[in-house]
Amino acid sequence: MARSYQDLLANAREQVPEVQVADLAGRRDAGAAPLVIDVREQAEWDEGHIPGSIHIPRSFLESRIAGVARPDQEVVLSCASGNRSLLAGTTLREMGFENVSSLAGGFARWKQSGQPFDVPQTLTPEQRSRYSRHVLIPEVGEQGQLTLLGSKALLIGAGGLGSPAAYYLAAAGVGTIGLVDDDVVDASNLQRQIIHTTDRVGMHKGESARIAIEALNPDVTVNVHPFRVDKDNVLDLISQYDVIVDGADNFPTRYLLNDAALMTRTPLVHASILRFEGHASVFLPYEGPCYRCLFPEPPPPDMAPSCGEAGVLGVLCGVMGNIQANEAIKVMLGIGDTLAGRLLIYDALAMTFTELKVRRDPDCPACGEHAQLEFRDYDAWCAGVGRHPVATASA
């Protein structure tokens, strides 16, 4: 004999007891919450659900329940209005679940009663498509991509290192990218600073980079900071960001950033380049060594030529800037092993990668146990003024 939908529901109601919203909420408040399984479809779940509930669409209930609940466990099923959960309850009873109930009125009544609910963050269909190759990687996935979209990276310099780093961080969907640079695009930059273009020579570098990033990925908010970092602005600046990518071209800025990163406990992704050689590391404040554990003092100016004086292979900037982008993404996602505690040296001419161990210096003047960290006059210090006489004797 044929049975109608109403017959099935009536039958289910006889087998599966219903629990009222107020009772479930009261038990949850008392800390004795039964397991709540939401049997609605994905799109309904995405619009909101009971906090802490587990989502198994009804069509997958039989196949997935084993991984979620044991037959002797109390289970409350929930759907939109309380009918599908009743029918799902009969299925669980057939599978031997004795203590199954159904939430009367479902999520609609839960929400109407003013109970709290979660709306999960999800990628839009456009983002699912754009970042599909990230979402496929287990270490990133949809949650990792959402993390990147909510992350903020500050790039010091929109030049040789900052160009590739900014490009790839933008492509990766890092939601906010800050660009600090007080310079304008020069024709001599274009051999390596690939985010700029010939028709933007003369334009401010941050603005030029913003045009490139916005054309690549509209998900990214670009903050242009058209000034040089100094001890008066650095703390306000970096406290807005989750990670700093240091592509500075001078020692005063590098030491200032190191000290400010320690003060604000912001991870610092380091790289430096000259001719065919690149260095890269990651400095995690108070977890690993800092820049001054590695290089307690800058070399005198005659031993530290800039790329403007000594030259640099354009491609080297791409390699090192992308290593920085790679490390910054790992820091933001909290995955993998970063270069913290290691200095990577890349020799593009010999095509060798060398790794050195870098350890925290217990006597480090910046992050050591007895360090009294405060800003100094980095320009004068890096020029050799006021340093230990031994350090400047050869100058």
Added chain:
Amino acid sequence: MSVVRIPPVLRQATGGRREIEVPGATVNEVLDALYELHPQVRAQLQTPEGELHRFVNVYLNEEDVRLLSWLDTEVGEGDTLLILPAMAGGAPGAPPRPRPRSGAAGARRGAP
């Protein structure tokens, strides 16, 4: 014999060579042998009193010799001694102060 790796900033003092084989049983002896071949390197690595500058790191293979036995650290056959000064290089290779450019650039700089 061990190999000393010369960083880019010192290669002018070594006639452009990036790796130099020298004898020596300790870091000190290896460096002395290097100075004999390339006397100009000495002043860039050492003070007149013979101390290594603080801005110069020396690594034996992958370890900082400061954490080993410093200049007395033993060097074995085939070891690599790497001289590592900090490198500043990064973004533009420009002077650290803003460079005034054309009027157009100045106008753009003020734009929102």
